[in-house]
Amino acid sequence: MPGPSAASRLTAALIERTVAGPGVDEAGAALVGRAVADTVAVMLAGAHEPAPVGLREALTPPPGPAFVVGVRGRTAPDHAALLNGAAAHALDFDDVCHSVKGHPSTVLVPALLAVADRTAPTGRDLVDAYGVGLDVGAAVWSGFGPDHYARGWHATSTVGVVAATAGVARLLRLSAAQVGHALGVAASFAGGLRQNFGTDTKVLHAGIAAEGAVRACLLGAAGVTSEGAALGGPLGMLHVLGAGDVEGALGALAGPSVLTGRRGLNVKRYPCCYFAHRAVDAVLELPVPVPDDVAWIEVTVPPGSLSALKYDDPHTGLEGKFSGPYVIAAAMLQRELTLADFTDAAVARPGVRELARRVRWSESPTPPLGAAEWQDGYAVVRVEHRDGRVDQTRVDVPRGHAQNPLDDHEIEAKFRSCTEHLLGTERAIRAARRLRTIATAEDASTWSVDLDRHPEPPTEESGSS
Template identity: 40%
Template sequence: MTASARLSEFVVKTALHDCPRSGLAQVRRAALDTLGVMLAGAREPAARIVREVARAEGGTPVCTVVGTRLRTAPTWAALANGVAGHAHDFDDTSFALMGHPSVPLLATALACAEAEMADGRVVALAYVVGFEVSAALGAALNPGHYQRGWHATSTLGTLGCAAAAARALSLDLAQTRHALGLAASLASGLKENFGSMTKPYHAGHAARNGVLAAALAREGFTASDSALDGRQGYVAAFGEAASLGAALDGLGQRWHLVETGVAVKPYPSCALTHSPIDALIDLRRRHALRPEQIAAIEVGVNRVTPGVLIHPAPATALERKFSMQFCAAAAVVDGRVDFASFEDGDVRDPAIRALMPKVTMVGDDTLSERLEEHAWSRVTVRLTDGRVLTAPPRGATGHPDRPLSAETLREKFLACASTAIPRDEAAAIAEQLDHLEEIPDIRALTSRLVGDVE
């Protein structure tokens, strides 16, 4: 049986009750976080540009573009909502695919469910199967795939989104195989674009192409059954001596959504900056640390991090999200990293500018040996008076081992959502999402996501 056939069996035959309750709780948390960051991202330039093109080319207005009054075709809604959700880089991550799972998957599931007038169970199940397909591919291909320059949010996410769309559109086994095969040819996304608008585009790209692949397959479009594991297929092209066999063996028995989970972000920057941000804010508080006291900041990192945080001297707000130098300096100077940290095009605070050159990343073999804890870091601060302050290796706040509390997550959602819709409406959405699977018509949710963003 080909990989496409095995994945299709899982996608078509999995029922919501097959997923453990703890996994479904993760889905509800992911939905709350994701809709919040979509609403917050609706005002960002990348999201606005996509909407302008969607207005001109968007087709039948059946799906909501979150945070706006625009309605458009499912593929355009998936693209627009995916870009908005990833625009701040405030959306969740998972080591299961070394990327951002929830924005692409929920942009896909909401577009399909709204177009089909489906219920909340359809959205939840689409998310589950899409997550597990992405994670299985990640288990086969990573970390080599990611280190070679591929942005897994898009390359693995496109297959996950095709699986989610196939389930949401009720495709049969053959149609699902064709959707996955087509998605294999649509998958792309390069890490060299980190720090530009194209990075958030990747999330929308995965969602759009997942919806497109499933929609075409439903109408009879075909792809090779060996598109995933053939000699010139997806795994051979994207992987290095990778094999899908073992990664697919546990589908439906072990659940990546439960075993690996998702990390919800407390800061709107790359996840690999979060552990150092936590550590430096803590050192600042405990030692009344001032930037002028600091001679050097060394951040011990694993082998993946330098290829992600590629902007030591960032020139734009988007580049600052992928700059260890900026994020570390902002944590010390301001004692926080939030939306305001990324408002201006350049770094205007002279204290942050002066501290940035003192921040260096240092390879740490012990962190590379435990790559599954990929967001961990080791921070050393050398002071001008000769003292050395250290923070031991630890995961960031929001990591599955240190999850945000339900109340903190809700406050994050309300803060994000209220940038586009009234806070009381946001609170009502939060209540709905506590019972996602019980929503009888997903339009009862999407109608509340209409905002005043142009």
């Protein structure tokens, strides 16, 4: 008698990992706590950007138990996941993970917190659910393969909706049958195109994925059915959207948890596309140049890195986040990059625009400086001066990477920079510490205690309008 198909084995493995897989260890719980704090920070900072504001204006969310940043009152969990997910991704300041080729926490955290507001789980249950979701997301990405991203799919959304469905299902303690149906529903919710990078629609991808995850679980719990091979079958998600490497997905599930590996969570130090972070770190390592003395700035990165850095001549703050020349010029002139550098007015600064015209990016599988080997990525920045001098350096592991992490003080400093103008210093510090240690909470629904009733933001120009 023939054994079960690969698609059936994948479905069974995903259900097993979701329902009965091990929780995260203490180190993993600490990482998840940092991810929750970091995500809520950028969620608060992004709540009044155009995409989240547009969502709130376009929709009439029903009343419910779930907290929504940027507004007074609460709503249903699926609506909260949508609104908070979009807010968390609005500034492109949320964490990234190579194992899922995208931004995991901007989908996982809003979905899990929205459900936590309804069910009041322990903090330990919440961080375990995050770990389950991240590992399922890594399996989905392995099943897609790199061609998925190259073909134009935004993995934050396509991978994220299934990852967050697994996490939410774990938090809700769905049965094996309910989990199977929820995952199949989520597979049909997957979408998001990279062509929309640099627009508000990219921001919506994260919120829609978080909303889809909550809804998929509620539907699965209510008995709505889906096909058992919706992920791994010949007409399933992995084959239709990617390489259909079902064995690769199974292998990822059988391997170590993402949180324990070298390709864990990478916290962003700068509020722009992560493909530029190594180059920014390299610029900041070089001697401070006199701008008029700079002839050319050459940036070399691995193949595929420039696909997201699509705006050579940005005209909005949001486009500036995806502009290699602008990011390098701004970092070189200011020796830092902050949220203030990604407004429409900041992108239009004459001095930055003039220097950006002397920045050239290129791709090479072999770094032009240092060893030929690299993992995950590299950036070589070479500054040619008009008098013939050359300054150059290479960065493979940027600050905030899982192998070069920000410490707790730096996480707290980022939280304060994102929220202090809304919460005040004392409340921002208290919120950061509560969120960072959420694994110890007896009731995870208290996550928003320090955030509720926060004041309206200053009436200034939006950060990426």
